[in-house]
Amino acid sequence: MMLVTSAAWFEASLASARGTANTQGHLQAFHAADAALASCAQMALANTTTALPDVAGEPEGWRRAATFEARAQTPATQWPGSLRPPQCLIEGWQLATRPDARAWLITARGFGTTLASQAWLQLTLVVEDGRTERHWRQIVARPF
Template sequence: MRRRSRGRQRGVVLPIVLLISAMMLATSAAWFESSLAAARGAANVREYLQAFQAANSALTLCARSVVSSAGMQTAAPPLASVEPAQWKVESAFEAGAIEPVARWPGSLRAPQCLVEAWRLATRADAQAYLLTSRGFGRTKESQVWLQMELVIEGEKIERHWRRVASRPF
């Protein structure tokens, strides 16, 4: 009788060990997939923050430049009832955009800024500008677009900041 019970115990141990091994393998595979997803997510956030900081810095530098040169402008831009939209056209943006800094560390390209002047129909004495900046991460796909409406009326300066939700081109 002793022999029978030992034989049964030996036959039960192998399936239990295989079951535990399979559970450990499945758990480690799930952890591996989870860590890969977390690493991809962290890289995407880093790319976005890189592009955002580049665009924000370009926007700030362009705004300073416009404010400092606003008093020297003699010819008023044409009266327009809508804001300028040249920033939405790739060829116009590339032709008119400036790079306020030569390089941005870790970015594919230097950030760019386009300044478009217009006159507000309701405020004839004010100078209005639409500043659009574009910052890059390590790849061309990681771009952030920011805009600022800058209105200068005498000594008063109004800044209206916004983020462009999607790339125009």
């Protein structure tokens, strides 16, 4: 009986340790993506980077692996504890209802200690009449 109880406690400890490691990997990826998002937003606002050309509808380049891998920027050469440095893709956006506005959809991907631990974040920047609007969202399901 003691052996069975010990084995059960050991399994519970292992499961708890795995859960903690997964949470840590996700937080690592989230912070990397958040830093990349902030850096790329600054680059877009300062016009110090090349964005994908403006599109009339919502930009979709971030959903395609080939486009993201080929055109994504790496604002930091490395991120502490991450498998890969964070990346971001800046896409121009023509807003039909606001023709005088300049807009970008910025998508960032951060990594944890494994490729499976990824976090995806997006920021929509709209500049009009000297004002900057920021709309942030987390992407729950990886696009590819």
